[in-house]
Amino acid sequence: MTTRTRRRVVERTMFALTGAATAVTLGILFFLLGYVAWQGAAAVSLDFFTHLPAPVGERGGGMANALVGSAKLLALAAAMGIPIGFLGGVYLAEYGGRLAGLVRYAADVLNGVPSIVVGITVYALVVVPMGHFSTLAGGIALGLMTIPVTLRTTEEFLRLVPAALRDGALALGAPRWVTIVRVVIPAGARGIAAGILLALARVAGETAPLLFTAFSNRYWSPGVRQPTASLPVMIFTYAIAPYDDWHRQAWAAALVLLAVVLGANLLARAALGRGRPA
Amino acid sequence: MEEVGTVAPPVGGPGRTVIARRPTPPQPPATRPLAPPLLRVGERRRWRLGDPAFRALAAGFALSVVGIALLIAVVLFRRSAAARQAFGWSFLWTSTWDPVFLRFGALPFVYGTVVTSALALALAVPFGLGTAVCLAELLPRSVADPLAFLIELLVAVPSVVYGLVGIFVLVPVMRTLTAPVAATLGWIPLFAGPTYGVGLATAGVVLAVMIVPFIVAVSREVLLAVPQAQRDAALALGATRWETLRHVVLPYARSGIAGSVVLALARALGETMAVTMVIGNRPEISASLFAPAHTMAAVLANEFTEATGDLYLAALIEIGLVLFGIACAVNALARLLIPPEAARP
Amino acid sequence: MHRTRRLSWAIAGVLAAGAAAAHAAILVNGAGATFPYPLYSKWFDEFHKRNPEAQINYQSIGSGGGIRQILEGTVDFGASDGPMTDEQLAQAKVPLLHLPTVLGAVVPIYNVAGAGTLHFTPEALAGIYLGTVTRWNDPAIAAANPGTPLPDAAIVPVHRSDGSGTTYIFVDYLAKVSPEWAKRVGRGTSVNWPVGLGGKGNEGVAGLVRQTPYAIGYVELIYALQTKQPYGDVRNRAGRFVGATLASVTAAADAAAAHMPADFRVSITDPPGADAYPIASFTWLLIPTRIPDENKGRILKQFLDWMLSDGQSFAAGLGYAPLPPSVIAREREALARIAVGS
Numbered sequence: 001m002t003t004r005t006r007r008r009v010v011e012r013t014m015f016a017l018t019g020a021a022t023a024v025t026l027g028i029l030f031f032l033l034g035y036v037a038w039q040g041a042a043a044v045s046l047d048f049f050t051h052l053p054a055p056v057g058e059r060g061g062g063m064a065n066a067l068v069g070s071a072k073l074l075a076l077a078a079a080m081g082i083p084i085g086f087l088g089g090v091y092l093a094e095y096g097g098r099l100a101g102l103v104r105y106a107a108d109v110l111n112g113v114p115s116i117v118v119g120i121t122v123y124a125l126v127v128v129p130m131g132h133f134s135t136l137a138g139g140i141a142l143g144l145m146t147i148p149v150t151l152r153t154t155e156e157f158l159r160l161v162p163a164a165l166r167d168g169a170l171a172l173g174a175p176r177w178v179t180i181v182r183v184v185i186p187a188g189a190r191g192i193a194a195g196i197l198l199a200l201a202r203v204a205g206e207t208a209p210l211l212f213t214a215f216s217n218r219y220w221s222p223g224v225r226q227p228t229a230s231l232p233v234m235i236f237t238y239a240i241a242p243y244d245d246w247h248r249q250a251w252a253a254a255l256v257l258l259a260v261v262l263g264a265n266l267l268a269r270a271a272l273g274r275g276r277p278a
Numbered sequence: 279m280e281e282v283g284t285v286a287p288p289v290g291g292p293g294r295t296v297i298a299r300r301p302t303p304p305q306p307p308a309t310r311p312l313a314p315p316l317l318r319v320g321e322r323r324r325w326r327l328g329d330p331a332f333r334a335l336a337a338g339f340a341l342s343v344v345g346i347a348l349l350i351a352v353v354l355f356r357r358s359a360a361a362r363q364a365f366g367w368s369f370l371w372t373s374t375w376d377p378v379f380l381r382f383g384a385l386p387f388v389y390g391t392v393v394t395s396a397l398a399l400a401l402a403v404p405f406g407l408g409t410a411v412c413l414a415e416l417l418p419r420s421v422a423d424p425l426a427f428l429i430e431l432l433v434a435v436p437s438v439v440y441g442l443v444g445i446f447v448l449v450p451v452m453r454t455l456t457a458p459v460a461a462t463l464g465w466i467p468l469f470a471g472p473t474y475g476v477g478l479a480t481a482g483v484v485l486a487v488m489i490v491p492f493i494v495a496v497s498r499e500v501l502l503a504v505p506q507a508q509r510d511a512a513l514a515l516g517a518t519r520w521e522t523l524r525h526v527v528l529p530y531a532r533s534g535i536a537g538s539v540v541l542a543l544a545r546a547l548g549e550t551m552a553v554t555m556v557i558g559n560r561p562e563i564s565a566s567l568f569a570p571a572h573t574m575a576a577v578l579a580n581e582f583t584e585a586t587g588d589l590y591l592a593a594l595i596e597i598g599l600v601l602f603g604i605a606c607a608v609n610a611l612a613r614l615l616i617p618p619e620a621a622r623p
Numbered sequence: 624m625h626r627t628r629r630l631s632w633a634i635a636g637v638l639a640a641g642a643a644a645a646h647a648a649i650l651v652n653g654a655g656a657t658f659p660y661p662l663y664s665k666w667f668d669e670f671h672k673r674n675p676e677a678q679i680n681y682q683s684i685g686s687g688g689g690i691r692q693i694l695e696g697t698v699d700f701g702a703s704d705g706p707m708t709d710e711q712l713a714q715a716k717v718p719l720l721h722l723p724t725v726l727g728a729v730v731p732i733y734n735v736a737g738a739g740t741l742h743f744t745p746e747a748l749a750g751i752y753l754g755t756v757t758r759w760n761d762p763a764i765a766a767a768n769p770g771t772p773l774p775d776a777a778i779v780p781v782h783r784s785d786g787s788g789t790t791y792i793f794v795d796y797l798a799k800v801s802p803e804w805a806k807r808v809g810r811g812t813s814v815n816w817p818v819g820l821g822g823k824g825n826e827g828v829a830g831l832v833r834q835t836p837y838a839i840g841y842v843e844l845i846y847a848l849q850t851k852q853p854y855g856d857v858r859n860r861a862g863r864f865v866g867a868t869l870a871s872v873t874a875a876a877d878a879a880a881a882h883m884p885a886d887f888r889v890s891i892t893d894p895p896g897a898d899a900y901p902i903a904s905f906t907w908l909l910i911p912t913r914i915p916d917e918n919k920g921r922i923l924k925q926f927l928d929w930m931l932s933d934g935q936s937f938a939a940g941l942g943y944a945p946l947p948p949s950v951i952a953r954e955r956e957a958l959a960r961i962a963v964g965s
Contacts, residue, residue: 011520015416021408025490029432032443032487043580054662084339091336097338103614113350114548116578117407121350121583124357147343177332188863198434202933205436208550208579218664219650219678222554226650227680233436236551239442241826242833242850247446254439265434269427275527377786378808402711449834472777474820474835547667559821570820580823582814583654584687586694586711586788590813 004188040255044250053229055216060244063253065220069135069228070204073214074141076224077203081146082196088147089154089192094180101150111148118144127213133227138214142206146199153195157188191207194268201264205257207232231257245263303596319619354599360592362563369596375577376562377585382593384600386561390478390571391601393551395546397567398489403539405486407495413494414501426498432491441468444484448554449475452483468520476558479567484552489542496541500534501527537615544608548601550575574601649918654677654682655689655702656788657825658727658843659906662941664936667763667817668892670926677922683824687786687812693909699919701909705791705812706888718912720955720961721887723905723927724930726876726944728867730854731848732832733839735774735790741855742767742864745893751839752780754818759837767858770899774837776892781831781840784821786812792904793841797893800901814923840958841902845942852923859901860893871900880947887954903944913962920963 001009014051047062054061088107092100122141161184166188169179185192215227235253238246297311361369363381372383409429453475463469504527512522528535558570559580574597585591661682667679667905683862684692694714695699696948707722720790731743747763756763760773791812800807808814820835822828825842829850832840844867847854856864865871877899878892894902910927914920931954946954 001309007518007521011518014520014524015412018408018412018416020407022412025409025494026429027427028487029491032435033432034445035443036439044299055668056661060551074324084342085337088343091333091340094334095336099337103340105610106347109347109606109615110350112544112548112605113347114549114550114575114601114605116575116582117350117354117602117605120578120582120595121353123354124350127697128695131562132699142370144346147346149342178326180332184459188342201434205434205438207436207438208575211579212583215652215654216682217680218667219648219680222648222650227652227682228332232551235438236555237446237826239438240555240823240830242829242852243826244845250442254442254558257436258439261433261434261436262579274565276389374815377813378811378815453835460678472779474779476820476831476835518716559817559823560819572821580784581687581786584685584688584689584691584812586691586786586812591691 001155032190033103036251036254036258039248039251040258041254044255045254048249052220055232056243058146059247061230061247063249065231066216066229066234066253067215067256068229069221069230070215070232072135072221072224072228073138073142073210073230073247074200074204076136076140077146078196078200080140080143080227081199082150084205085147085150085194085198085199086154089151090180091210092151092155093158094184107148107151110144115141115145115206116208116211118214122209130225132225133213133215135221135226135228138210138228138230139224141209141213142203145203145206145209149199149202150196153194153199154188158184159190160191161187168206178248190271194198194271197264197268197271201268204259204264205232207236212238323574332557347577350531351387351602354595358586358592358596360600362592364589365593369593373563380587380589382589384574384593384597386563387572387574387597388579388600389563390481390573391575391604392479393478393571394485394557394573395543396476397616398485399545400545401483401486402490402493402542403609405418405541407497407535408488409494410497410501411491411523414498415519415527420534426495429491430495431497436490437549437551440484440488441552444480444552444556448480448484451482460568467569468554469569470566473567473568474558474570476556477565477566477568477570478557481553481557481573484556484585485546485549487547488549488552492545493538496538497531497535500531500538502531503534513604533615536610540608540612540615545603546610547608548575548605550579554579574598587623625881630952630964631679641938649676649698649922651677651679651919651922652682652698653679653689653702654684654692654698654907655851655909656686656704656906657683658704658787658789658904659702659725659728659943660825661845661849662725662898662943665941666926666930669934669937670929673929674922674925677926679922679926683826685783685785685824686788686791686811687908690786690812691935693787693911699914699916700923701798701913702907703812703909704788704904704906705795706890706907707952708874713753713909720839720910721907722910722927722957723887723907723946723950725935726872726903726943726947727906727939727942728844728872728903729789729796729838729841730844730847730867731841731855732829732852733856734832734836735776736836738771739770740772740853740866741771742858743855744858745797745800749797749804751778751802752782752817753801758875763891767826767864774839779835780816780819781822781828781835781838782819783824783828785823787824787826787908788812788904789841789843792892792902793816795890796902798906799893806848812943813944817948847956848942855903859897859899860895861897863897865898865900867900867903867941867942868942871898872903875899875901875903876947876950880949881955883950886948887957905946913961914923915964917964920961924958924961924963927961928955931955931958 009278049161050064051062052065118141122137126137126140165183165187166179169183210230212231216233217227217229231253235250328514371382371385373385374381375381413426434471459469460473508526509522514524553573554576560570561572578598582594586596657936663681667681671677686705689701689703690707692698696716742769750763759778760775765773794810794814798810822831825846828840829842829846833840833850856866858864874896875891875894878894879889931951938945
């Protein structure tokens with residue numbers, strides 16, 4: 001075989017291998033989605049959305065309280081994580097300085113902390129002093145986890161705002177803070193909103209930190225000072241149990257969770273246009 | 279906008295007024311008009327406090343992020359005091375985990391974490407990188423872009439969903455697949471039986487599936503960022519596309535890809551739910567990949583809410599501290615490798 | 624003007640209704656044993672039907688969890704099938720009462736096709752979990768099961784990965800019947816298991832055994848019944864192979880009921896008695912003797928009172944044995960010691 005042929009054969013082989021890798025990867029990932037969709041669709045019913053869990057071992061019941069609980073937890077997480085992440089990102093983008101490097105590193109650390117460790121910390125800091133598990137503690141744990149993504153996204157999209165806009169406002173005599181608040185931030189608002197949506201979608205699926213903070217609840221959880229059921233925790237509890245009915249409900253819950261998370265991601269991407277994810 | 283300008287008279291000499299008509303400058307990008315006017319005459323004085331106040335506010339929030347990270351470290355450190363004093367550094371290489379006789383060592387969990395993560399990387403990197411290469415270099419953009427978009431969506435799938443599919447699909451499959459392997463290759467300690475379906479190998483596979491989309495997404499971005507000029511130069515010299523890839527593009531993108539791998543590793547290390555559902559939850563070190571094991575994150579999920587006794591709880595928190603330390607180190611490594619622009623949160 | 628006033632009344636009405644609804648439900652939180660969870664779940668549901676304002680939210684996180692959470696005060700009551708040790712009781716902020724609720728049995732479940740009901744000797748069970756008996760056709764098992772075809776397959780022992788009263792009952796029994804177990808492993812809600820896979824909760828163990836061929840696990844009887852898994856007989860101290868039934872579990876408590884200690888902490892594993900089931904136990908609710916919240920305290924006391932009378936009738940339907948009458952009488956006396964309000 002001539003060198004030229006050998007080289008061509010090598011090229012074809014390697015590209016065939018990468019093609020195979022792609023096929024396998026895509027195949028597995030789409031199988032995953034399809035399987036959840038198939039099992040979940042078979043199990044989802046109106047009861048699932050409207051009923052409370054039934055006593056152990058009895059058929060029927062639903063996860064209405066878990067759906068509401070997850071929504072409340074996300075609302076709390078947003079209330080806590082967005083202000084800190086957003087204003088922190090504003091600082092990084094507009095002012096910078098030595099502090100900025102430290103803040104970025106801290107955000108990276110916070111991002112890399114395993115979610116279960118965040119749960120332990122919030123347990124020690126919130127649950128024990130409060131004296132009981134609560135939706136609030138769960139919301140705080142999830143809020144802590146939204147901070148890094150929100151911070152990074154805000155900084156990134158504020159940096160993308162053209163300098164001409166800032167300069168124009170400053171030239172007209174606006175103080176710096178007015179420039180930021182009324183010119184720069186609105187210009188970057190769409191990307192920031194998309195990033196926040198992505199951050200919330202990410203924590204919507206988190207289970208581990210909720211195990212020690214929001215705990216779980218077989219009833220409705222009024223207010224924020226009581227433990228609450230949540231979709232991910234219910235999926236986990238039902239999946240490892242031996243009851244077939246619980247398994248079915250776990251699939252339904254997984255489908256709902258997946259739909260919400262992927263839907264939020266799609267929405268965020270659409271808002272960003274053909275941009276990179278945050 | 280037209281402008282009529284006056285040129286200032288030269289210093290010290292008789293001036294001549296020149297009226298010049300400048301060409302119309304390009305229009306600035308269309309923005310919403312700033313109405314009402316930001317300032318009225320005389321307003322600027324009132325807002326002298328505004329700037330420092332706002333800056334302080336933003337700085338305060340930014341600093342709170344640092345404060346939170348520190349707080350986590352401090353809480354973990356202080357609450358693990360009992361265990362650190364009782365066991366010292368030997369905690370890291372003791373392999374007993376005995377809540378009855380109060381002997382605790384983190385080695386089985388460190389072992390499980392390291393092995394599952396290593397296995398996950400070993401599986402995910404070839405597939406992930408291969409897919410990224412295919413999507414970035416080979417397939418036409420019209421095909422590659424939607425596929426890449428879908429894969430990026432999969433980064434967002436929650437861990438517990440992977441665990442669910444893991445329990446009901448992967449575990450039976452692994453049980454069927456590993457039994458003949460253990461039967462034939464069982465003399466190699468790595469493949470020794472018995473096979474349960476749950477174990478290190480299954481957890482490694484689940485983790486691999488979880489981190490592949492991540493590697494694909496970031497690596498593809500990095501590959502796309504390689505300047506076309508580099509590729510063209512190699513092709514012009516007569517290299518095949520594969521040779522270009524291997525000798526020019528990949529080395530150029532090497533640190534970015536390495537960074538993506540490290541970030542994927544960071545995610546795998548902290549993964550809790552999917553792992554605890556398929557690993558067998560047995561704090562034991564075994565040479566076989568088919569043996570059940572435990573990881574640091576999984577033992578926390580299982581035993582944290584019920585560890586009675588201060589030493590038991592402190593030992594668990596110390597495991598949390600070790601996990602935190604490893605996560606910090608891996609993240610620092612990733613930051614060195616990936617340029618900040620391409621980094622993913 | 625009229626529209627605004629009507630609107631304000633409407634809003635006030637909604638708020639009032641919301642406030643009323645919020646006040647109507649009193650949520651009491653408990654956590655602990657998975658052993659009695661099916662029965663507790665039924666009890667709390669039935670009690671809620673009879674008292675719509677009472678919502679008792681119980682999370683089955685394992686006896687270890689129940690003990691820890693009640694010690695930390697993050698729940699209003701705990702539940703455990705392993706009685707708390709003196710050291711643990713000393714850590715409680717408020718003195719705790721152990722109140723027995725029901726009797727249950729821990730049964731060995733297994734996943735061996737075609738084996739029917741297997742007979743287990745204490746030595747076999749100890750050996751399986753010590754790792755000395757490794758195959759299903761080992762003489763230790765085969766000798767007790769003549770005529771039953773046992774496969775030459777490796778046993779997969781399954782135990783609890785979380786802190787468990789069910790574990791406590793089981794290892795308490797093993798420690799009594801096997802000196803080697805007592806020395807090597809000991810008793811506790813979490814132990815250093817020589818072999819086996821870990822499942823979370825009774826549910827997790829039952830699930831693992833169900834899905835893993837040739838596995839053996841130990842669970843509360845109701846979990847075997849509800850998941851339709853076969854469970855074995857165990858040889859008792861009198862030498863007879865006894866299965867877990869209402870009668871055999873009640874017989875196990877007979878000897879202990881007569882000499883019940885004042886704090887109700889007693890072990891009834893490996894009891895004397897020809898018909899007694901060897902791996903049975905009381906299960907307890909851990910109630911603080913001082914409950915500052917008036918509403919919660921009232922609900923709890925009402926529930927306990929109901930549990931001791933009407934509640935016991937639900938036990939048999941779910942495979943648990945009701946408490947002996949003498950124990951019930953003594954518990955009612957103990958109930959009076961719970962002080963409600965500040």
